[in-house]
Amino acid sequence: MASSYRFELTNQTNSDDAANSTVRWNGQDRILPSEDQDSSALDSFDMMGDSRSLENLDPHHRLLRPGDLVEILLADSNRDPVIAVFVRRLGFSILSQFLTSTGKWVHAPDASATFAVPNYIKPELVDKMLPYLPEHDDADMNNQGNLFDLSVPRQASGPVVSRLLNFQKESQEVYRRYAARLDRAHELVADPEDLKFSTLGRIGMILLDRKNEADLSPVDLFTVRLALTRSGFAFGYDRRHHRLTATIYIRSKTQVAMIDQVREWIRQYRDEMAQRPGLKDPLHAKFQSSGGQIIQKFIKKARVVIKESRLDREPTQMGCLSPSKKRFEITENQDSYRYRKGVEWSPEEQLIVKFMEAWACQRRFRGLGNLIAQPSLILRATGMYNDVQLTTGIGFMFLQEIGCVVPWENRIRYDENLLIPQSEHSQQLAKMSLLINKPRANPSALIIPDTLKNFRQEKDGIVTYCLDSASAHEIDDGISLEPQADGTAWVHVSVANPTAFLEKDSMVSKVAQHMTETIYSPEQSYMMMPTWITQRFFSLDDGRPCLRFSARLDDEGNVLEYDVTAGYTREVKFIDPSEVNKALGIGSQGSEYFTLCVGGTPPEGQKKAKKMTTAEDINPQMKRDLERLIALANRRGAARGAGDALQFSFREQDVKVWGNYQSPGLGWHGSSFDAVRYTEGDPIIQIKTKQYTPHTKVGGRTDASDMVQEFMLLASYVGAKWLHDRGVPNIYRGSLPVLEKGRETSTEYYARVIRPYTEKNGNLVPYHLLSEYLLRSNPGTMAMEPLKHDQLGLTHYSRVTSPLRRYCDMLSHWQIGAVLVEEHRKGRKLQPQEVEAIVPFSRQTLESMTPTLRAREDRIKRAKRWGQNIWTTQLLFRAFYYGEMELPKTLTVFITQARSGIGFPCMFKEFEIPCLLTDVEDGRLGDEYEVQIVQVDVYNTQTKVRPIRLISRANFVPE
Template identity: 30%
Template sequence: MLRQLQNLEADAQIDPTTVGANPDGLLKRSSGGIREALKLWQEQHDIALADTLGRPPSSTLSDTQNLFTQSGEDESFTAIARDDEVDDDDDLNFGSDEPIPDIFAHQVFLRRGDLVELMAASEPVLAIFVRNVADQCQFYTIRGEWVHRDPGGARWAVSRFVNPDDLNEILPYLPAEEVAEEKMNRLQPVDVHAPRDAGAKVIDQMLLFHQTADAEFRKHADRIDRLYEIIAPSEAFADRTYMSLKDIATKVLMKEDPSELTQPMMWAIHRAIAQSQNIIWDQMNYRQNPIYEIYPQQGLKHISQVREWAREYQEGIIEDSTNESMSSIDATLMAATRSLNPLATFVKKARAAIQQSRQTRSLSKSGFIGPSSTRIEIDEDLDMPYREILMQEFDDKERIIIHYLDVWATSSYVNAYTNLASVGPMILRAIGMYEGFELDESTGFTLLQELGVVTPWENRTVYKLRNLKLPGHDSGFGEASSLLRNSRMEVKVFEPKDSMEGLRKDWGDMPVFCIDSADTLERDDGVSLELVDNDLSAYWVHVHVANPSAFIIPDSAMAKYAASIGESVYFPERKYPMLNPKVTRDQLSLANNRPCITFSAKISVDGDILEKKVSPGIVRNVHYLTPRMVGQGLGLTETNEALETVSILTVGGQMPTQPVDDVDQTGKALSDPGHIEILHKLLELGEAARHKRAQAGAPEFYSSARIATTYPIVFLGKYAAAKHFKIKDRNVRRFEGDPIITLQRTTEAYGLVAKLVADLMIIAGDVGASWCSERNIPIPYRGILRNPEPASPPEVFKREILDPKIAKYGHAEQNDLLRYMRLVGQTQVSDRPLHHHALGLPAYCKATSPLRRHIDLYTHWQIEAALRHEAATGTSLIGSTDDSYLPFSRAQVEEYAGGTIHREKRMTLAKTSSTRHWICQALFRAFYFQEAALPETFEVTGVHGRARHGHYPGWLSMWNVKVQVRDSAAVLKESGWRLGDVWEARLSGVDPYHKNIDMEPIRLIEREGGRLVG
């Protein structure tokens, strides 16, 4: 075993072509050398190139300067927490025996025999994935040791690197059950009873791969050493740019075709990127869509300059304190020299600004300063509840220091474990106004608020999730802002021309119902019903969808901006519409005499879909309804109280009542008997179709209509939601007044109405996907990839965990649904149809929201091209393999699909994080500054998850938000924290910077088996 456990630093001296051990002909000797051998190896093992990721490089790599890094912990391995990841409902999968498509499986799931890289404190360690053990992943490392990690811990993988059977000889000597918390992420020796050579074959293959990658590094050392210089933007006003690992490797290694890349080459580049650390990789779903953020060279020079100023300033302080014999003249000269240091002038200005800020705002250790002692009265014009006062100006060099504080504290671009990160605490220490505080990023963000560079309530989410490319948060020269400017210019001269003119079906007086909330501005879809020759056994169900794709061409400025942002984004405090609101409202939104594209399904009363078709059209008789109107009209509501939204608390004063523009007359009652009859029939047909899908495996997780949600309503001014915000470093600013925030709890009382809309939209997605599939049209199809090796059978989890909760409470908790999703699979998007087990459909696509989702718009462009082609040629495209008429080739759709799920999940995370930010802001002001009354205690339910930093995850049922409950004597007394426990707890702290809500447990109220106290 000595050779197997050798020091990896020595591996750099080994030439792979002379290695004696060569199991299974992994790298056969040939006249073609390493290149040919690697090609042969990839062919033998059927390994597609997957982009990779890493952390600190091994010592075989060159010692380049490291400025940036990613977050980590000082322990054997660093696990990557993914508690905040939120998946769409259609990610739910009932499971099946269908084989996993090779095009995605190696990127989504780890399977036995996959090679992975694990991040250690000192260097990356190669390992083989062995199996899932409960919620832990088991790996066997190149060092001959095993380790258990969280599922997100492996950030790079080569699929099927070794034969799974090769692990059988070591498997009996590895733990078959999950390990205790203290053993997680730590290397453990194999059982002493294991045979001497157990696992040797696997280790040999990992060693050979490691050595081959080192050889590739040495071969291309000159360019790899200059990797950052080669790929980083060098223009004076360049913004951050984004590249995939494959793009980086192709450019650095000067390959004409990415297919020339081998996995060892990719790993060599991957480790070099990690060492550069001026490049940040995405820490969520990396294997699925590896994208790197590359910091511009000019910005890097500025940050390096700040470090130099800080060093000089600190050295001057040290000289002053240690040189007592210095003459008064020398001391004066030294002081004068130090005063010229930009950091010295910044410190002086910062102290004055902080003193002014603290006259009206309290300091806290939560990363946010307190609310203003001045409250601004709101006038009848709904002006802002705060005013901004400009004060001292920052000069250019001070702005560079602020830029550093931004990337360190706001964007979290700099890691606390690098020498660059020490500059932040050094600046805070020099200012001297944070005694007793941890001089970390949280306090750095506090400083930026006290300077007025960011508002005292700023939502950091839009700065942390930079690759969302939301406009208004860059320097103004960035891609998103440029695309937005071009789009606005195009809107000014926009003259819509209908590409489907002459092909549209006139739907005449057929009533079309749009069911949306009263404040909806983008009317994407409506539904209608058509009799089938007076045959009451089947009906045509039509979903009419707005048709912007017929007027916006794919290469227009509006289309390019829509592709960049991906979807309309609504945070509580601001909006980012995908398409210009004026254009959508005045010309494209579904309304009388407006164009549409209609997805039609002929459905029997038993729920069988007998026929499907897609057609362009014009709707003439559109009716706007709210869920309340439909619920009341169909008699589906239970009580009047169930219709109300309850305000839990409000901080900052009384929330203004903003007038509702009810030009669509959504405030009226649904009273027309004919309309009520149509909606009843649509409800019945949608439900029948859903039952058919359930027979095909689609699960249903809600049996109750009453589901509570909490959402913050934020008032920053009448027009604040249209503004975009960014770091403002021109002046010190002082803010008088604060946003008004109301936390509202809404109990969903329209379960059947919600299901009515969802059922019909799913039918439309089924029709669109089936229509395209029959014609071999590449579009972004959605489907489920089943987890090949779940930790436990998903059917068992559903039967034992989900079903009892649904029966008892009417729905399952989100935490349980996420656990179930991890067991059964993940949603994926492909240019070819994928079975969607969660919906019980052989093919599915999103096609009903083209005004606010680019993927729907993209699908419509493909469909309309096919409709025009069929009309022009007079022949059907069913069974055709010709795609020359399409705006997007299959290769383009494949590339587009590859990044779709990743972006959707990041956007969902951004929305969830923003919502939580404002909930924490409201609780912060209510708890610490008594702006609103809070209950003495709350009921908290224990959810799945291990204790982190002395806290257990919990669910505050009153507000339906996640909290963390402190481990305490009360918990120990009750034999620990258990899943499903209900505790009485009191609020003990709110940390808006980290978005934590802390609870102190008081007593156990309920445990499985019954309620313990009344």
């Protein structure tokens, strides 16, 4: 469902403290952590796989292999990055082991490596060092490393270190040869006014005067990266994924000049304060320099603005302001908050506000030592933040106090790596998005006639069940049942078919490619495709075009036949899954959910976008259809889950915010740079949740939501098989087959632990056992050939069921559409040798897309999770500190993750919201504690709790 939150077995913290704690170094330097080192369990395995199969399936080395040369950034940005070689992963932790060019070892997440040269050093040379390296991460040994020489003996490390030093030497030679161009990199490649996107290779061609990217050696590319790193703010990139995508953000000359200008003003102000000891009060001093005068004028005005703001909202140390002292009840004519314009900023002051926003909201100065300390000087000069540490969180609150951002802002919306068009990082992207989202005066300029119209098939007399919530933004899919005389049944999954109306290079398609997915967040959804187009033309309804993924199943859930056809949906019924459950008397009917709310009572009676079928509307024939579909889904799940494939359901949590009467959500408000924008009143925040239990259902799917999930997997299997049968270039998803070198695999763990547990306790398995299972599972990947998906139990899997909100699904739909057109023309099934010439995307093109697609999908997944967490944290903040909702004096938590930074990630039992348990040394996954909330940190979306007592230990499982 579009607005639901799915609990994931991942680290739920995202603070700088947590990230810094994951680095071990036997020396004095500190690594600059990636922004998101809450790596999931699926990214932390000992990948000692068969080199040939891994090279074919993972050519970009997403999984680093022994012998890969890497670049690791230091926290001190004034120093060049460290060159190292990847050695191995450390057990089931997120840390890997590297050996640097100085002969020192370092333990850090793979995400710390921002550049790599695959297979640079022979693995056998790396193997010779293993006896001298620690086999696991040990903080005590790390401390010894600062006192004693724990380096690898030269006779073992010498050949490796020599290769690393040679690489460094060659890079220095390239830099000397092209220094005149490399030192002017930004001047040579930047746009005067707009953000540009490029790659390391394309920039390298310009700076090193090469005609083709193929002419650039790994040394050349590293040297170019070094030049860009030395350029500081001028270039940006997604630290977590840059090693695979090589994408570079080239900031405009105007923006870089703005940062340099404000920094110069701050320097003049600071120098004048230091050189004239009598200037103790910056508010009343007489500055001689223009920079000092501009800064002084700004802080004077900011003080007045802040004092007025504090008449309505109090400052806190949690990276946000208190709720407003003013309340507005939502009515048809009144919103829950309103804006009031304050003083205007001068052009120079606007630059300072933008400078502060880049630091605290967008966090663009991270790792830039020459910039990171500058904004705190402005905060200190105001005299309004004397008793607090001047962190980016306080800087973010400062932006709220001066009316630049709203007090409840979700700062992930400004993430340069996410690049939401409305954030206006890129003017070109913003203009394209604005153009396609304009009122639908001329749709023919954006869409083309139906390319599959001549052979769409009707399915008369068959109901299409679209099971989703009434608030769903778009309807991608529906399910139909077609019983056969022999007792089998065709299950048809009808999927919206926008690609039949869109050319792959159209403006709508280009924006969709950039967005990659619709980003759902409680305050606003950022749509991959314009809402007016999807709702008017593509979202499923009676008579809408679709692609139909069909499978004939026997009573055991086995697929006997399958096909993909173009058609129309008829007799469409929109039903909330809970209504199906209610009609059939099964599963979750919504009664176990309860509501948490702050800010008032949510408005009722908003207009519904579509007519929903209720339990009372389900007639006997529909009931028989749905009962048969659920029975088939159960059998299909059992067939798919044979062996060690697990099928488990995670809970859902519905988070909504209201600012107006018409509908949930707040819309886009952006930053205010030209004038102060006071915000009076606050949104209503509502969470529908239920108690958390430390186990989940494994197998035995029994309700309507489970049925939908099962048949979406069936459609994804059918689509992948159909494409593979014809040799169509396509992106498949599966598990990398790896050799674990003596370590227990997920299959072995399933047989040893999971199966005996379910045989004894039914199909409810504790999360801590599932976490251990996932840690032993092979990692997921994208590939050009089908791979068995271990966790799903599928031999073929491609995403095809959500083309209105996922670009990857659109790619498969375009390929399918092209083949259907040609097969209709020829009157027969195409052979693999005929396909390449007629499909829109070649294998090479799709393969080149996969690193960026994967990176975008990962970034969006994290943004969605952050979007949910920011609002649940704000609800707890308003309840805990301001009493807007009654909270129990003590709460119960279960540990859901291994220690991360200063504590253990947990989940509140009472309302299934994540938190961090501190002051516990011997916690184990699944442990239950009675706790008290001690801090609700909105800026880092982190609720800290302290233990009162241990209630119970998790069930002990023998090693």
